[in-house]
Amino acid sequence: MNAFSRKELSPKLFFALSAVLLAGAVFAQQAADAVAPEAATEGSFEEISPAVAEALASKAAGTPVTAQNWMVAAANPHAVQAGASVLEAGGTAADALVAVQTVLGLVEPQSSGLGGGAFLIYFDAETRALTTMDGRETAPLEATPRLFQDDAGEPLQFFDAVVGGRSVGTPGTPALLEALHRRWGKLAWGPLLDPAIELADGGFAVSPRLAGLVENDKERLSRFETTANFFYPNGVAVQAGDTLQNPEYAETLRAMAAGGADAFYTGEIATDIVQTVRNAPGNPGVLSTLDLSIYQVKERAPVCVSYRAHDVCGMGPPSSGALTVGQILGTLEGVDLAGMGPESATTWQMIGDASRLAFADRGRYMADADFVPMPKMGLVDPDYLSERAGLLTEGAALTEDAVVPGAPDWDHAQLWADDISLELPSTSHISIVDSYGNVASMTTTIENGFGSRLMVRGFLLNNELTDFSFKTHADGLPIANRLEPGKRPRSSMAPTIVMKDGAPVLAIGSPGGSRIIGYVAKSIIAHLDWRMDVQQAVDLPHLVNRFGTYDLEEGTSAADFGPALEEMGFEVNQRGLTSGLHAIAIGSDLQGGADPRREGIALGE
Ligand code: GLU
Numbered sequence: 272m273n274a275f276s277r278k279e280l281s282p283k284l285f286f287a288l289s290a291v292l293l294a295g296a297v298f299a300q301q302a303a304d305a306v307a308p309e310a311a312t313e314g315s316f317e318e319i320s321p322a323v324a325e326a327l328a329s330k331a332a333g334t335p336v337t338a339q340n341w342m343v344a345a346a347n348p349h350a351v352q353a354g355a356s357v358l359e360a361g362g363t364a365a366d367a368l369v370a371v372q373t374v375l376g377l378v379e380p381q382s383s384g385l386g387g388g389a390f391l392i393y394f395d396a397e398t399r400a401l402t403t404m405d406g407r408e409t410a411p412l413e414a415t416p417r418l419f420q421d422d423a424g425e426p427l428q429f430f431d432a433v434v435g436g437r438s439v440g441t442p443g444t445p446a447l448l449e450a451l452h453r454r455w456g457k458l459a460w461g462p463l464l465d466p467a468i469e470l471a472d473g474g475f476a477v478s479p480r481l482a483g484l485v486e487n488d489k490e491r492l493s494r495f496e497t498t499a500n501f502f503y504p505n506g507v508a509v510q511a512g513d514t515l516q517n518p519e520y521a522e523t524l525r526a527m528a529a530g531g532a533d534a535f536y537t538g539e540i541a542t543d544i545v546q547t548v549r550n551a552p553g554n555p556g557v558l559s560t561l562d563l564s565i566y567q568v569k570e571r572a573p574v575c576v577s578y579r580a581h582d583v584c585g586m587g588p589p590s591s592g593a594l595t596v597g598q599i600l601g602t603l604e605g606v607d608l609a610g611m612g613p614e615s616a617t618t619w620q621m622i623g624d625a626s627r628l629a630f631a632d633r634g635r636y637m638a639d640a641d642f643v644p645m646p647k648m649g650l651v652d653p654d655y656l657s658e659r660a661g662l663l664t665e666g667a668a669l670t671e672d673a674v675v676p677g678a679p680d681w682d683h684a685q686l687w688a689d690d691i692s693l694e695l696p697s698t699s700h701i702s703i704v705d706s707y708g709n710v711a712s713m714t715t716t717i718e719n720g721f722g723s724r725l726m727v728r729g730f731l732l733n734n735e736l737t738d739f740s741f742k743t744h745a746d747g748l749p750i751a752n753r754l755e756p757g758k759r760p761r762s763s764m765a766p767t768i769v770m771k772d773g774a775p776v777l778a779i780g781s782p783g784g785s786r787i788i789g790y791v792a793k794s795i796i797a798h799l800d801w802r803m804d805v806q807q808a809v810d811l812p813h814l815v816n817r818f819g820t821y822d823l824e825e826g827t828s829a830a831d832f833g834p835a836l837e838e839m840g841f842e843v844n845q846r847g848l849t850s851g852l853h854a855i856a857i858g859s860d861l862q863g864g865a866d867p868r869r870e871g872i873a874l875g876e
Pocket of ligand 1: 735738
């Protein structure tokens with residue numbers, strides 16, 4: 272244990288951290304004894320520490336975890352425990368984020384990591400200011416707008432574009448971690464990487480979720496030797512409970528501990544990334560060492576929308592997250608959702624139609640505003656949104672031809688064609704409150720599950736470029752989210768902090784591709800309108816409408832709304848809706864909620 276010296280830690284925490292290191296062996300034994308892999312690894316997570324076991328029990332019981340001083344909620348108990356150890360040692364939310372992200376990159380490698388990008392919104396308790404940081408991947412300078420088209424100019428099939436080097440954008444996460452640590456960190460950088468290094472060297476127990484995904488993706492993951500060797504040692508998929516070591520990842524982190532993000536963006540690691548991308552068998556890409564060496568994190572003003580006397584704040588372009596969540600909430604501001612309640616089909620009809628209108632605007636206007644002019648604040652202007660609200664009729668779904676983009680105010684006369692780009696879910700969300708009152712909400716991704724499937728130096732490379740529109744034009748008009756060199760693909764990630772009278776009251780976010788927007792908007796409504804605590808809000812079954820079809824979470828009470836919604840004019844569809852909401856409510860105490868659909872927990876003290 273070299274992250275923090277023993278005397279800095281309470282005996283309880285020291286025990287907890289030691290338990291992390293022992294856990295690998297315990298996991299392996301339990302898995303060997305177990306019949307059902309799920310049972311084995313759930314038990315294994317409980318071995319991490321008594322606090323983790325308690326947090327898991329709390330989640331299972333549907334009650335929030337409560338604390339007084341600090342809290343962290345994320346998608347994997349190992350990562351949460353690493354963040355907790357940093358917060359306990361007096362670190363800030365920024366310090367803890369570094370530890371949580373680097374462990375997630377190890378234990379949940381399919382979702383996020385050094386090879387990907389992320390968006391952060393941060394409340395600084397000292398300045399009382401909210402800042403967002405954009406660590407989104409960029410398109411390589413050698414990429415052309417036709418990167419995802421065949422010789423005839425037709426869009427490629429999604430997975431033909433994803434798997435291999437073509438889809439890989441310049442990673443942003445390492446630079447983001449360094450930037451946020453420089454800005455808000457309190458503890459030394461190097462030791463924050465130790466929890467991940469130790470787990471990577473010592474091994475961690477493969478979780479049921481990771482094992483299941485590895486099993487299902489064999490054909491694609493096996494196309495590349497390094498990836499295949501890691502996930503299918505001796506040709507056999509890693510199993511839940513197996514101890515998996517990742518010494519190459521530990522080595523990468525050691526280089527970054529000593530040399531900062533520079534060690535990633537220049538030198539041998541950068542060269543290896545570029546070679547992996549450019550030599551990807553069957554589908555090479557065009558990323559260069561120049562792209563890596565010029566990568567920059569961008570600090571941007573948050574986008575805030577007023578809802579029920581709160582300010583709902585998040586990440587503006589190149590993410591569509593805060594604008595679209597804000598449009599949905601702003602359109603519903605005049606609707607008595609509290610009075611109507613979550614049991615009424617009309618409630619969901621109104622939320623669904625507000626969402627369809629917002630997605631119509633999103634498809635037309637939203638993209639990287641550094642490259643294309645867009646009506647950013649015009650889209651969330653209260654007058655514009657009340658005009659949009661005027662289109663809704665309680666009890667009757669909008670007809671398809673009524674769901675069209677509006678004409679928000681903006682100062683450029685420009686017209687774009689609509690874009691519906693495909694986004695399939697992976698990704699992870701982290702919410703943290705530290706003992707100083709700083710709040711961090713960060714959504715982090717390599718895009719598709721396992722990203723491009725290319726692995727180098729112990730981490731997977733993203734396929735974020737497929738978040739661009741594959742088409743450049745439609746009906747003779749350019750598409751705002753078309754690919755251009757250096758541009759950042761439009762995202763749906765919606766890391767959010769809700770403010771009340773200048774103070775943060777909620778940190779929340781989720782994975783889920785473009786469904787992220789619905790998951791986050793619905794959870795905020797559940798918390799603010801229906802007074803649900805964060806665990807109830809996260810647990811609440813999903814009903815998500817993006818482009819018309821109403822997706823109802825299968826196997827839950829959401830499915831019961833099917834007939835009524837159909838009657839009102841919606842096409843409905845039952846399906847699994849795997850969000851990964853992690854939320855912390857900040858009031859007289861801290862309350863954390865973790866999504867039952869994923870493996871995460873909230874932990875606090
Ligand atoms: N790449 C997606 C985005 O940035 C996120 C994918 C996901 O949530 O799974 O919007």
